[in-house]
Amino acid sequence: MSTHLEPLKKSVGFTPFGEVVGNLTLGRGKIGDTVVQVALVENKIASGSLGLMECNKLAQLFRLAAKDTKPLILYLDSAGARVSQGLPALGAFRAMFRAAMELAASPAHIVTVLGANCYGGASMLAHLGRVRIFAPQTQLAMSGPSILAQAAGSNPLDEMFKAIAQASISAEARAKASPANIAANSFDHHMANALRVPAMTAAQRHAELAQRLGKLKDALKPPQDALQRKDLTKLLVGGYALRERDGVVIGEAVLDEVKHRVLGFIGGKTLGAAAAWALADAAWTLATDEQRDLPVLLLLDCDSHSARIDDEKVVLSEYLFNLSLALHQLKPARLAVLGTSGGGSFVAFAAATTQLGIVRGKTIQVLPGSAIASILGDNKEEEIEFADLKKAGVAEEEFKLGLVPGLVE
Secondary structure (H helix, E strand, O other): OOOOHHHHHHHHOOEEOOOOEOOEEEEEEEEOOEEEEEEEEOOOOHHHOEOHHHHHHHHHHHHHHHHOOOOEEEEEEEOOEOHHHOHHHHHHHHHHHHHHHHHHOOOOOEEEEEEEEEEHHHHHHHHHOOEEEEOOOOEEEOOOHHHHHHHOOOOOOOHHHHHHHHHHHEHHHHHHHOOOEEEOOOOHHHHHHHOOOOOOOHHHHHHHHHHHHHHHHHHOOOOOEEOOOHHHHHHOOOOEEEEEEOOEEEEEEEEOOEEEEEEEEOOOOOEOHHHHHHHHHHHHHHOOOOOOOOOEEEEEOOOOEOOOHHHHHOOHHHHHHHHHHHHHHHOOOEEEEOOOEEHHHHHHHHOOOOOEEEEOOOOEEOOOHHHHHHHHOOOOOOOOOHHHHHHHOOOOEEEOOOOOOOOOO
């Protein structure tokens, strides 16, 4: 299958340096007179997925690139985090994506070039680029076709569903969604132009994503229903005043005798494009309100990102990237995970903070069991202890919720 990998190498005169790390090769090149850094994530093993070694190396590169003046060309032909490595891969991806948010907030000029497949966390990474250059056959989505079919109650081999999926996640569909997505047969012309594209501000991206939501945006309304939950009453013993609507939560609370502003997504629903946009909108507001000096507490009770076709049609990956960027600039003091969590929703929240606490008895997973089974062919449930979560780098503390006087269980 033809991709832009070889044309990219030829166009920039790619020279590798250092050792190849799994699916990742680093190097340098030139576009015209401009020296560029190049990172290639190729589909060599495990569908080009990003495991411990690749994530650690990318994190180092992103931190250096945030301080460098040379543009970065990032090639991605990847299924996302390496599911077979389990929690350690998710922990490494979390740290790497945090470095990616630091890079996104810098003046660095990044261009992403996409191979045949760009799924999951890799599709979020793709939005680091001011421009994304797609090969004609590229598919970009948070969920691959088999998982999308499973969510729709369809057979991934069904011709009608395959046509629907292709119309939603293909290079042609992505090019229609955003002028920053370029479906290209030829390569050199687009690469040279990509280095001249001005940076889009966070406000511009956020406004453009609001327009793209279309009918999905009609359901967005500010949180207004008073929220009371037993686990929150036990966790926030100093008191809280929270409002919730369709899973999106805002308000104030006292944690460890310190007043916090609160933002979160709870209720166990999967996180879709509209809710991700609403959360990002609330985060941008919190960053500029009169209480911006107060610490921020994030709440999360969401087992994964949405696998609905309607969310993929508007490019769910970019909404999760936008959300993570908004949360990152808030510099949240803590994230409290109240239920089973995983997938892109976990990455978007968890990459924003280095202090993640999880309620005892709850867990974190790379993806829901059904999605893992569709990828690996099985779903072997293993009992996970907090020590496993901490060692893997997906959590830093455990909340042991005790009895609260006067609370009826």
